[in-house]
Amino acid sequence: QVQLVESGGGLVQAGDSLGLSCAVSGRTFSPYAMGWFRQAPGKERGLVAHITWSGGRIAYADSVKGRFTISRVNAKNTVDLQMSSLKPEDTGVYYCAARRTLTTRLELTSVYDYWGQGTQVTVSS
Secondary structure: OOEEEEEOOEEEEOOOOEEEEEEEEOOOOOOOEEEEEEEOOOOOOEEEEEEEOOOOOEEEOHHHOOOEEEEEEHHHOEEEEEEOOOOHHHOEEEEEEEEOOOOOOOOOHHHOOEEOOOEEEEEEO
């Protein structure tokens, strides 16, 4: 059984940094790619960043480019999201997701097979 567990959310001030981590468990599970998504109140869930399991392909939403960094930490079997220069508009529930097989549409929530429970990030102004 595959499980994704996010951690690291919290309340921060604008301009602060915060790191999120997604622990991936499941016997022999090796996804094609992982993604971080977020959902603000009243809005649809949207892509923040995604990374192929090999680390060879990474992409970011325009709104976070230059501020957020996604990475895979092999030793811990996690996918981390380091966020800096946070803005109030970064507030939302952050979810990690896993895709089992190859696709070119990693920006879409519908292509992901597994989801974590989410972690709240609140950025105050």
